[in-house]
Amino acid sequence: xxxxxxxxxxxxxxxxxxxxxxxxxxxxxxxxxxxxxxxxxxxxxxxxxxxxxxxxxxxxxxxxxxxxxxxxxxxxxxxxxxxxxxxxxxxxxxxxxxxxxxxxxxxxxxxxxxxxxxxxxxxxxxxxxxxxxxxxxxxxxxxxxxxxxxxxxxxxxxxxxxxxxxxxxxxxxxxxxxxxxxxxxx
Numbered sequence: 814x815x816x817x818x819x820x821x822x823x824x825x826x827x828x829x830x831x832x833x834x835x836x837x838x839x840x841x842x843x844x845x846x847x848x849x850x851x852x853x854x855x856x857x858x859x860x861x862x863x864x865x866x867x868x869x870x871x872x873x874x875x876x877x878x879x880x881x882x883x884x885x886x887x888x889x890x891x892x893x894x895x896x897x898x899x900x901x902x903x904x905x906x907x908x909x910x911x912x913x914x915x916x917x918x919x920x921x922x923x924x925x926x927x928x929x930x931x932x933x934x935x936x937x938x939x940x941x942x943x944x945x946x947x948x949x950x951x952x953x954x955x956x957x958x959x960x961x962x963x964x965x966x967x968x969x970x971x972x973x974x975x976x977x978x979x980x981x982x983x984x985x986x987x988x989x990x991x992x993x994x995x996x997x998x999x
Contacts, residue, residue, distance in 0.1 A: 817925045818902050823953050825930055826894045828858070828936030830948040832891040835939065840887070843873045843944040845997045846935075851942050855891065856883050862894040865928050868912050869901035878915075896907045903927075926960060934956055934995060941999045946988065954987035958994055970996070 831853065840852040849857070858883040867874040876882075883890045901907065901923070914926035919927065933953060940946050969975050976996020981989060992999065 817922070817929065818907070820924060820953060820956060821902050821932065822899055823950055824933040824936060825862075825899055826949060827950045827953065828932055829891065829895055831936050831940045832944070834945050834948065835887070835943050835950070837981055839943045841883050844940050845938045845992065851939060852887070852934060853879075854880065854938060854942075858932065858939075859883060859887075859890050859894045860996050861931050862898040862999070863929075865898040865912065866894070869904060869907050869910055898932075899954035899979065908944060926964070929957060930961070932996075934991070937992060938997070941957045941992075946986075947986045949986075951987040954991045958987065958991045961991075961994065965974075966995075 835851060840850065840855075842851045843969075844854045846852055846854055857879065858902060860876070860878045863876075863882060864878060882894070891950070908925060909919035910921045911918050912921065912926070913919075914924070914927065914937065933950075937954070940949055947984050965976055970977060979993040979996055979998065981993035985993070
């Protein structure tokens with residue numbers, strides 16, 4: 814599972830590059846997450862990273878996923894969350910934890926896949942919304958797509974986390990193929 818922690822680190826770094834490139838005037842731009850603008854989506858990512866970190870550290874977090882996690886400094890809030898999140902996943906017992914998510918308790922290895930998906934896919938969403946596809950890690954996008962195809966995600970399509978798979982061209986870069994697999998249009 815060291816490979817999975819490495820993937821989480823790469824997703825955090827990739828998304829950090831995208832976040833750093835988001836100018837203040839693009840915070841209200843639409844995203845592939847219908848009804849979420851860039852600010853809301855970035856806040857969702859930062860909140861999720863902080864909550865995952867707290868759970869892996871064994872701390873009860875008294876904040877909700879969609880509280881204001883960004884404050885007056887969205888870039889700084891992401892950077893701080895990234896440090897805490899990465900440190901928590903590097904704990905020797907991180908993958909032995911049970912993590913509470915909105916739909917129930919999840920063993921550490923599955924929580925790691927879910928977290929990788931959250932950070933990587935929302936990083937893609939932010940990049941698409943702010944014209945920063947150059948920062949996307951195509952190899953990592955391909956790796957996550959392979960993991961998801963192997964696992965199967967049909968159970969997650971039902972509650973609306975992901976839409977029905979959309980067609981993708983064989984010429985599409987990995988991030989576009991992954992987005993189409995998850996039912997995202999852009």
